[in-house]
Amino acid sequence: AQKVTQAQTEISVVEKEDVTLDCVYETRDTTYYLFWYKQPPSGELVFLIRRNSFDEQNEISGRYSWNFQKSTSSFNFTITASQVVDSAVYFCALSEAEQAGTALIFGKGTTLSVSS
Amino acid sequence: DTGVSQNPRHKITKRGQNVTFRCDPISEHNRLYWYRQTLGQGPEFLTYFQNEAQLEKSRLLSDRFSAERPKGSFSTLEIQRTEQGDSAMYLCASRDESYNSPLHFGNGTRLTVT
Numbered sequence A: 001a002q003k004v005t006q007a008q009t010e011i012s013v014v015e016k017e018d019v020t021l022d023c024v025y026e027t028r029d030t031t032y033y034l035f036w037y038k039q040p041p042s043g044e045l046v047f048l049i050r051r052n053s054f055d056e057q058n059e060i061s062g063r064y065s066w067n068f069q070k071s072t073s074s075f076n077f078t079i080t081a082s083q084v085v086d087s088a089v090y091f092c093a094l095s096e097a098e099q100a101g102t103a104l105i106f107g108k109g110t111t112l113s114v115s116s
Numbered sequence B: 001d002t003g004v005s006q007n008p009r010h011k012i013t014k015r016g017q018n019v020t021f022r023c024d025p026i027s028e029h030n031r032l033y034w035y036r037q038t039l040g041q042g043p044e045f046l047t048y049f050q051n052e053a054q055l056e057k058s059r060l061l062s063d064r065f066s067a068e069r070p071k072g073s074f075s076t077l078e079i080q081r082t083e084q085g086d087s088a089m090y091l092c093a094s095r096d097e098s099y100n101s102p103l104h105f106g107n108g109t110r111l112t113v114t
Helices: none
Strands: A003-005 A010-014 A019-021 A024-026 A032-039 A046-052 A059-061 A064-069 A074-079 A088-096 A110-115 B005-007 B010-013 B019-024 B031-037 B044-050 B053-057 B065-068 B075-079 B088-095 B109-113
Touching: A003 A088, A010 A019, A019 A110, A024 A074, A032 A074, A046 A059, A046 A064, A074 A088, B005 B088, B010 B019, B019 B088, B019 B109, B031 B075, B044 B065, B075 B088
Parallel strands: A010 A110, B010 B109
Antiparallel strands: A003 A024, A019 A074, A032 A046, A032 A088, A059 A064, A064 A074, A088 A110, B005 B019, B019 B075, B031 B044, B031 B088, B044 B053, B065 B075, B088 B109
16 A cells, blocks of 8 residues: 655744755555645645656755655655745655556644744 | 646635535646645545546545636536534645646635535
């Protein structure tokens, strides 16, 4: 069965601190995709990144970086030098290999609060 | 391209009433999804369309729920005989047919059943 666990319910940091959001997943498939989405207070889910199971290279995009480790089934997300605008709920999600639907399975989310 | 559009943004209804929500996906996207999100939870998959065909339904989708996408463009989600437990944010998402392309979500319809 597929499952995504985000153990951190809430994290509070002060601006300019670095913060890492944890994501652990479970799947029986060897081919799968992992995603991170951001949900700001406005409510719309914003796509951040997609990673397939065959690509374990870490990725950096500006202040965002992602660490994918198959050995520990983790796909962690780090924000460097956090800003108030980073305050949002962040969701990790999993989808298995291309099938009819390929619906995303979401974790429960981590609420990040960045104060000035 | 204005993104995924959902109407209404908010709906308050009395228990037992029927409600219908509309989703207009990104125009070139042939795949459309409905999700439900309750407070403190991640979105939960409800159903999926490829063009006008409804190809998958979650166990969460009781027989009081029905979704349509008659011409493969916009979609509607109807809830009959609403219950207080139906109160949630209903999210629509669309994607194109490229391999595991990401979902693009709308702002959702927040339903409150009193």
